[in-house]
Amino acid sequence: MKHLDEYRDVALVRGVLADLHRRVTRPWVIMEICGGQTHSIVRHGLDQLLPDAIELVHGPGCPVCVTSLELIDKALAIAERPEVIFTSYGDMLRVPGSGRDLFAVRAAGGDVRVVYSPLDAVRLARENPDRQVVFFAIGFETTAPANGMSVLQAKALGLQNYSVLVSHVCVPPAMHAILGSPLNRVQAFLAAGHVCTVMGYWEYEPIARRYQVPIVVTGFEPLDLIQGIRLAVEQLENGRADVENAYSRVVTREGNPAAQQVIAQVLEVCDRNWRGIGRIQASGWKLRPEFAEFDAELRFEVQGLHSEESPLCIAGQILQGLRRPGDCSAFGQACTPEHPLGATMVSSEGACAAYYRYGRSSGRAGAEEARGTGEMDEG
């Protein structure tokens, strides 16, 4: 496929990797923010081809993983109501709430449906005027334009049976939280390419300056990722801390103005609880008051919930780059994708799920044996 195969060219990836190996003179810790990048790195075996001095730690950019337990419990309570068709991106269905998930609600008779786009949920509302259609509007800056447009579209169509359970989170406040922690180890970031497609990367310039960390906007294919890491290392080795764009075929500094305009029209900044991490000030978006009629939290009063996390799960520390999936006593034992204790084992973007699926029992174990056996030539 055009615009895909070129970035999986084995010879080119190996060539850029060789250049990266020559540049590294000492250990560096680099965080890829986005869970999609985590999966691509582990799937293609890139983590095992890097110089030993480069440690990649996996960031919190997995929307399914950081959606708060309280909101998941709220979703479960709304989904089991008989008048409701509860719609969601597929990843959310197996995320454990306090003791059960959306699949369990469906098995018990709840009408829970997976949609590909929030516009599918709007269509369901139109086709089922006697039912209440609720969409679980989760995600980072990447899903906000879609989720926001679904509300505008429902309003334009005069729908009174569509609402959204909003759980939006934003990348820059999470970076502040990670960099401001006394436990922080991250020295450079790969910024999430598709978040930047929407928002641009001007927001990251003050972060790079304030904390003196290089930030490289990076894509998702093997060549994109290796080049992103190479540019980050080049900056680290030269003592620079700039924002660079290694994904310029898609991302501009300003981002997508039409998408930003809809976000600003429908959503406003709010504090958010990040699952496993805790409350981060001004780290998310909620519906603006003028769209209150579409707010599922107001439409369905849910009370008396008592949310409780598994005591074994260390997802919060994994999402902050402090520990690795293999450090968890439950990994692959009490916690598997079929029976996840925490959200990082569920999502296609969760670090634990990536390690489980691609056979990484812990950090760099087996890296030497596996070197060169990655799947770069797959696509």
Place this chain on the structure above:
Amino acid sequence: MCLAVPGKITEIYVRDGLTMGRLDFGGVAREACLTYVPEARVGDYAIVHVGFALNLLSEAEAQATLETLRQIVDFDASQAGAGETA
């Protein structure tokens, strides 16, 4: 969720007031909302995310990036070759 794949726009139309398109993802056809890429034309490649095109791919930037990377690899190879003969 974030692994948006580029698709080629094969058709553009309006439905319920929204600009929509049909895109070809390596042989798989899917619909996406094009409201955030008003400049889109049939034949353009777009990055699509949960049913919405978030941006069009810049052919010029793609070529420039690949050219830069090829130069890095060629330069390194020539340096390595020079080292061997020296």
